[in-house]
Structures are given as structure tokens and as C-alpha cells.
Amino acid sequence: MGVSTSRPEPGIAVVTMDFPPVNALPVQGWYALADAVRTAGRDPGVRCVVLAAEGRGFNAGVDIKELQRDAAGGGRQALLGANRGCAEAFSAVYECAVPVVAAVHGFCLGGGIGLVGNADAIVASDEAVFGLPELDRGALGAATHLARLVPQHLMRALYYTSRTATAAELRAHGSVWRVVPRDRLGAAARELAGEIARKDGSLLRLAKAALNGIDPVDVHRSYRFEQGFTFEANLSGVADRVRDTFGQEART
Template sequence: MGVSTSRPEPGVAVVTVDFPPVNALPVRGWYDLADAVRAAGRDPGIRCVVLAAAGRGFNAGVDIKELQRDTAEGGHAALIGANRGCAEAFSAVYECEVPVVAAVHGHCLGGGIGLAGNADAIVASDDASFGLPELDRGALGAATHLARLVPQHLMRALYYTSRTATADELRAHGSVWQVVPRARLRDTAVELACEIARKDGALLRLAKAAINGIDPVDVRRSYRFEQGFTFEANLSGVADRIRDTFGTETGQGAGKP
């Protein structure tokens, strides 16, 4: 359980997240993920990183139960930690010195959208679904990243309804590179990473920096702007009311502050 890194092929690092049962990450998990991605990108022998997950789904966001425990004790440390940890993990993917391929299976929700949306390429299994159920979880955020995956009006409709989009739908919008059966997901993502890794390492790093430099949206700034409204929702008590209802109905909390 946790975050691990492997090297299945020359020049390729696979960072795997494993937080059963649904990969809803605690505060420490977000920081560990950020550290692992940054370390892989700094390694001069690595030319592409694959971000993958074990278990039932790619990512279910923040562990709401951790937030609820902290709130019950009258504190906001977990909320602040989750906000900062998510921002660090998302930024680590976006700012990784080499390209990042997200291998997405099952659910990709909340914080999962932040990770996949900041990746350079996405390979998804045919059972993958993408969405931001934030309004059902007492949270806000990551519209910045969903807007990198679907057109503006679809992003807004998905956000307001908490509905999800399939991997095939995202492929039709051009944001998913390939959709494959789950059994082939890891191999397909590594194959793409190997194709990228055959390029010159120094030039790849320059290319990543250049492409980020021409991005029309500052993803770090826009995401931090969104997070301010999450704090407002928490301070007003709205977030706690919704999270308590969600936890009672499902028994498992996950979202993205």
C-alpha cells in the first residue's frame, strides 16, 4: 500500500498508487505521489513516466473520512493538508521534467481528474470513467483540469451534474490517446512511454518545458483560485453538511478539495 516506482523498460519509470479500497488518498499520499513523480522526472536515465494505479480504480480523490475526523475534532489541518497535497501532486505531474502518460482504469474522479488532466497523454481501459462529483462531496476544484479533457460547455454540464464521461467519449474529444481492455492497459501505456523514451532525453526535457511554456492556462494559479472557494464552503459549514450526508449514504468518502 502506498506509492511505488518501478522501471519496466529502459528510460521508463512507472509510478503506481495503491491505497485500497478505492484509491482515495490521505494527505500523506498526495505528497508521496508528488515526491515520486518529481524524483522520476529528475532521474537523468528516465525519459518518460507512466502514472498508474492498482486496485479498483485509478483515483477517487481525497479521503473524506480523514477530513471528517479532523473536523469533528475542531480542526482544519486535514483540509489544508489535502488542498496543499493535491496542488503539489497535480503540479508534480504537470511540471515533471519528462512527459507523463496516465494509465487510467475504473474510476477517475475528483483528484484523479487533476492528475490525468495534467498528464501529457492518457491511455485508458474500456471501463474507465472520468468525472468531478465535487458538488455531491462538499468540495470544489479541478474544473481547471477537466477543462483540459473536454470542451468548456461539456465541462460545465459534467461539473454541475456530477455525471461522468467514458473513456470512449474522451477519446472522441481527443484527450485520450487510446482505449484498450483493462488487461492490456499497463502494457499499452508502457509501449507509448517506450516510444516517447526513444527520443533524445535532453531534447525531450526541452520539449516538455517549451510546451508547458505555451500553455494558454496557468494550471497552478487557476487551480489555487478554485481552492479558495473550497475553503469558503468549509468555513460556511456547507461542505460539512454535504460530506456528512455522503458518508452516511455510502460509508466511503472520496472527493477533491
């Protein structure tokens, strides 16, 4: 349980999330993930990082129960920690010195979109779904990253409705490199990572920096802007009201 790193092949580091039951990461989990990705990228022997997960799905976002427990005691440290931790993890993927391939299975929701939206490439299983249920969870954010996966109007419709898009739909929009059966996901992700890792390591690092430098959207500033509205929702009490409804639904 937690975040682990393995080296299945020369030049490839696999960073794996494992937070049962649904990979909803607690505050410290986001920071641990950020540290693992940054550490892998700094290793001169690594030329590509694969971001993967164990369990039922890739990522279900932040641990809502952790936020609720803190809020029940009158605290907001969990909220602040989750927002900062998510920003750190998203930035770690984007700023990783080498390309990052996301291997997505099951559900990729909320913070999961922030991770894959900042990755360099995505390989997904044929049952994977992607979405931002933020409005159902008393939060806002990661539209910055969903907009990197689908066109603007589809992003807005998905955001407002909290609906999900399939891996096949994202492949049709060009944001998913390959869709494979679940039991082939790890191999397919490592296959792409291996092709990347055969390039010169120094040149790959220059290429990653160059591509980030010509990005049309500053993902850090854009996401930080979104986070401001999350804080406003919390200060106004709207977020707690919606989260409490989510908690009731989860118990029924």
C-alpha cells in the same frame, strides 16, 4: 500499499498508487505521490513516466473520511493538508521534467482528474470513467483540469451534475490517446511511453518545458483560484453539511 516506483524498461519509470480500497489518497499519500513523480523526472536515465494505479480504480480523490475525522474534532489540518497535497501532486505531474503518460482504469474522480488533466497523454481501459463529484462531496476544484479533457460546455454540465464521461467519450474529444481492454492497459501505456522514451532525453526535457511555456492557461493559478472557493464552502459550513450527507449515503 502506498506509492511505489518501478523501472520495467530502459528510459521508463512507472509510478504506481495503491491505497485500498478505492485509491482515495490521504494527505500524506498526495505528498508521497508528488515526491515520487518529481524524483522520477529528475533521474537522467528516465525519459518518460507512466502514472498508474492498483486496485478497483485509478483514483477516487481525497480521503473524505480523513477530513470528517479531523472536522469532528474541530480541526481543519486535514483539509489544509489535502488541498496543499493535491496542489503538490498535480504540479508534480505538470512540472515533471519528462512527459507523463497516465494509465487509467476503473474510476478517475476528483483529484484523479487533477492528475490526468495535467498529464501529457492518457491511455485508458474501456471501462474507465472520468468525473468530478465535488458538489456531492462538499468541495470544489479541478475544473481547471477537466477543462483540459473536454470542451467548456461539457465540462460545466459534468461539473454541475457530478456525472462521469467514459474513456470512449474522452477519446472522441481527443484527450485520450488510446482505449484498450483492462488487461492490455499496462502494456499499451508502456508502448506509448517506450515510443516517447526512444527520443533524445535532453531534447524531450526541452520539449516539455516549451509546451508548458505555451499553455494558454496557467494551471497553478487557475487551480489555486478554485481552491479559494473550497475554503469558503468550508468556512460557511456548507462543505461539512454536504460531506456528512455523503457519509450517511456511504453507510446505507
